[in-house]
Amino acid sequence: MPRIAYPEPILRLISGLKSLPGVGPRSAERIAVWMLGGGKEKADAIAQAITEAREGIARCEECGFFLLQENPCPLCSDPERQGDTICVVEQPTDILPIERTGAFTGLYHALGGRLSPLDNVTPQDLRISPLISRVQKRRVSEVILALGSDVEGEATAHYLAGIFREKEGLQVTRLAQGLPAGGGLEHADELTLLRALDGRRGMG
Amino acid sequence: MLHSLQLRDFRCFGQTSLHLDGKDAVFIGQNAQGKTSILESICVLLRLQSPRAGTLREMVSFESNEGFFIGGNWSDRQLNFGYGRRLKKLSVDGSTTRKTSDYLGRSGHVVWMGNGDLQLINGRGEGRRRYLDFIGSQIFPDYLSALRCYERATRARNNLLKNMPVPWAQVDAYTLLLVQHGEVLLRRRTELVTLLQPWVADAGSSLSRSTETASIAYQPKAVLGTLARALEESREADARRGQTIVGPHRDELALEIDGHPAGTFGSEGQQRTFALALKLAQARLLAERDDAEKPILLIDDIFGELDVTRRNALLAYLPEDSQKLITTTHLDWAEMERIECDIYDVKAGQLSRHQAS
Numbered sequence: 001m002p003r004i005a006y007p008e009p010i011l012r013l014i015s016g017l018k019s020l021p022g023v024g025p026r027s028a029e030r031i032a033v034w035m036l037g038g039g040k041e042k043a044d045a046i047a048q049a050i051t052e053a054r055e056g057i058a059r060c061e062e063c064g065f066f067l068l069q070e071n072p073c074p075l076c077s078d079p080e081r082q083g084d085t086i087c088v089v090e091q092p093t094d095i096l097p098i099e100r101t102g103a104f105t106g107l108y109h110a111l112g113g114r115l116s117p118l119d120n121v122t123p124q125d126l127r128i129s130p131l132i133s134r135v136q137k138r139r140v141s142e143v144i145l146a147l148g149s150d151v152e153g154e155a156t157a158h159y160l161a162g163i164f165r166e167k168e169g170l171q172v173t174r175l176a177q178g179l180p181a182g183g184g185l186e187h188a189d190e191l192t193l194l195r196a197l198d199g200r201r202g203m204g
Numbered sequence: 205m206l207h208s209l210q211l212r213d214f215r216c217f218g219q220t221s222l223h224l225d226g227k228d229a230v231f232i233g234q235n236a237q238g239k240t241s242i243l244e245s246i247c248v249l250l251r252l253q254s255p256r257a258g259t260l261r262e263m264v265s266f267e268s269n270e271g272f273f274i275g276g277n278w279s280d281r282q283l284n285f286g287y288g289r290r291l292k293k294l295s296v297d298g299s300t301t302r303k304t305s306d307y308l309g310r311s312g313h314v315v316w317m318g319n320g321d322l323q324l325i326n327g328r329g330e331g332r333r334r335y336l337d338f339i340g341s342q343i344f345p346d347y348l349s350a351l352r353c354y355e356r357a358t359r360a361r362n363n364l365l366k367n368m369p370v371p372w373a374q375v376d377a378y379t380l381l382l383v384q385h386g387e388v389l390l391r392r393r394t395e396l397v398t399l400l401q402p403w404v405a406d407a408g409s410s411l412s413r414s415t416e417t418a419s420i421a422y423q424p425k426a427v428l429g430t431l432a433r434a435l436e437e438s439r440e441a442d443a444r445r446g447q448t449i450v451g452p453h454r455d456e457l458a459l460e461i462d463g464h465p466a467g468t469f470g471s472e473g474q475q476r477t478f479a480l481a482l483k484l485a486q487a488r489l490l491a492e493r494d495d496a497e498k499p500i501l502l503i504d505d506i507f508g509e510l511d512v513t514r515r516n517a518l519l520a521y522l523p524e525d526s527q528k529l530i531t532t533t534h535l536d537w538a539e540m541e542r543i544e545c546d547i548y549d550v551k552a553g554q555l556s557r558h559q560a561s
Contacts, residue, residue, distance in 0.1 A: 115374060117363040118356075123374065151356045151381060158377035190345030191305045 010036070062134065064110030064127055065092045075108060082106045087144040088131065088160065090114050090153065098146060106144075109134065114147060114156040123159070132163065135170070145174040205527050206246065206312075206500055210275040213268035215241040216553035224546070228528045232535055232558060233550035239531035240318075242550065243502040246529065247314050249274040249285050250500070251342070252292075252304060255316040260287050278312045279497055305349060313342050313499035315487040317506055321479040325459060326467045332457040339400070339486050340392050343493050350388035357381040358448055366446040382451055383432045389452040390428045397422035397457065403485035411477045411484070411517050418466070418481050421458040425450045477514070480506075484521050491523035498526035505531050 005011070010032055017028035035043035057066055060073035067073050075081065075095070085106030089095055092110040111126045123129075135143065143164055147153040161172045178196030179188055188196070205226035211217045216238045231239045240256075247255050248263065264272050264287070271288020286293040293300065294307040301307040316338075323331050341348035361378040364371055401420055408418030426434035434450045435442075442448055459466040459478060466478050490499040501522060507515055507530060522528065528545070535547070547558035 115377070117360045117374070122371075151353050151360070154381055154384075155357065155360065155374075155377045158380045159374055162373055162376060189303065189306045189309055191349055194346050 059092070061130075063092075063095070063108040064112060065095055065108065080105070083138055084141045085144065086131075086135065086140055086142075087146050089146050090148060090156075094146065104144075106142075111156070114152045115159055116152045126156075128160070128163075131160075135164065135167070140170060142171045142173060145172065147174075149177055205279055205498075206529075207277040209242075209246065209249075210273070211242075211245055212273040213265040213270070214245050214272040214274055215263055215265060217241065217245075217265065218267065218553065220553075220555055222548075222555060224527075224529075226527060228545035229530070230535070230545050230547045231529070231531045231550050231555075232533070232547065233531075234533060237550045238553045239550045240504050242555075243316070243504050243529055243531060245274050246276065246500065247316055247502055249276045249283055250278065250312045250314050251338075252285065252294075252308065253338075255318065255320075255338075255502075260292075261290075263287075281310060283307075283311060305345070308341075308348070309345065312497060313490045313494060314502060315483055315490065315499050316502045316504070317480070317483045318504035319506060319509075321483060321506075322475060324479050324482055325470065325475040329454075329456045332459075333453075333455060335482065335486075336393055336396060336457060339489070340389075340396050342490060343396070344392045346388055347392050350385040350392075354382065354385035354389060354452065357385065358451065358453055362447040365442055365448070370443045379432075379435050382435060382448070386431050386452050387428065390424055390426075390431065390455075393424070393452070393455065394422055394428055399489055400482075400485050403488045404481050407481040407484035407488070407521055408477060410521050411480055411514060412474070413513075413517070416462050416474075418478050419460050419463075420482075421460070423456040423458050424452065425454045425456075476509075480514075480518060484518070487523050487526065488521075491526060498523055501526055501528045503528060503530045505533065507532055508534060 006014070013032045013035070014025075014028045017023055017031050018025055020028075023031070056069050058069045059065070060067050060076055062073060062076045065073060065075055082105050085104075086109050087098060087104060087106055088109045088111060089098070090111055090113060092112075095108045095110060098104055098108075109127070109131050111128065111131070113121055113126055115121055115123065115126065134140070143160070145157040145160060147157045157174055164170055164172050176199055178199050179185075179192065185193065206224055207226050208224060209222040211220045211222075222242075231242055233239045244254050244256060244263075247253070248260075254260075254263065264270070271286065273284070273286045275282065275284045277283075281297050284293075284295045284298075292304075294304065295301060296307060296310050301310075324335055337347070337351055341351065357378050361375055361382065364375045364378065397420060404418055404420050408416070431451060435448075438448075438450050459482075461470050461474055461478065464470075466475060470478065487499055487501060510518065530545075531550075549556050549558050
């Protein structure tokens, strides 16, 4: 008895969807069937959106953030921003939350990840040399390391701090760790409190 | 106090529940029927780790393959731990806790006593470090996170040291992390051994009824405050060996009887007594640190092997009002009138109240 399977194009669609982050085999199958049936028009719109985004979007050579092809980077070309401060983040998506605070007016630099020998991510895999040349080219007075507080994030921060340590007149800082804003002490776990206590600072 | 326990697809247990109401309990059964797994599930529920080596994945029952669930009413709160597809779901009183430290902070304290404890005396240093780590992470809020970060940083550093030429800039970044987290471990372990020492000596002499003195001493490879320098000095040796050779992952806990190393000079009887003394010291220390919530004592299959005198000395030394859950293959040692407890039969992953025959 011949085994019944989906025709080849559907199988290719399913396997393509399965390779998307966060999509498992069952979801992939469901989405594929939906795209061929009830969601036909939406599927076309999505296909078009993917092509347009792929073709129309580029990365800023300087900071690594997304921009429209052929257009200047809205962050790096803004004359209002202070060019002497660079905030280093892991992913371009980390720029938005910092930007939303409205408190930072310098420039950004997205590394595209963090060092992780256990995952075979080396300095060559990240945008570290572009960062070094940016710092050398511009008169940068402060590099803010806004990286994750896990082992890999911290190791990356130490690595970068080591590189910039020798450079005169350059201050390397990192984000503080501690209590969440607006919360009472009773809501903080012991470890957070301990960190906050370690990072306490003088008043007045 | 553990009031109730619910298991699903944990080891050999399908759907099982147990109502202890905070009382002591004895579980009787032949080998490989699931006695130890019951105690293990309680340890996993309260501390999120097993006293047996092994991964959470291995604890999923063969029938299920999906995941397991352990729930329990501890003191005045309901703790739930679900594991499946490499994901952990933790909740206290129905509200999900995202951070492990939040969960552990509201969970209970555990002492595990089992046959493997003899390895603490005559086995490798790793077992003694794990003994310290298990207690340390129960009494110090910063211990477990420092330990996990230290271990991960050490693995990454060792990985880098195996490269030729050694990428020193990266290695040094990890060295700083090793110092940061390693110094926390050094400070806490020093503190911990100082707290444990009097209890170990006291428990040792109560158990053996002799004049010999059991003592423990913390022997770190690099003492508190010198880890940075020690790592600096061992750079070349590290590079040659392709691994980090100093630091808390190489610490030793020295065990001595009247000044002689217990592992090599102690008789088997003395070694067994010492192993019990270490666990009793842990029980007393945990009880002393948290008077309101005594640790739960999970005692796996050791009663049958002790003579009456030691058994009674052991029972007498356990902290008062702490709940004891005991497994055994036979009840004939039962001077059980000493403990008021419920008795359960465990057979092929099924629990039932013991029928007196």
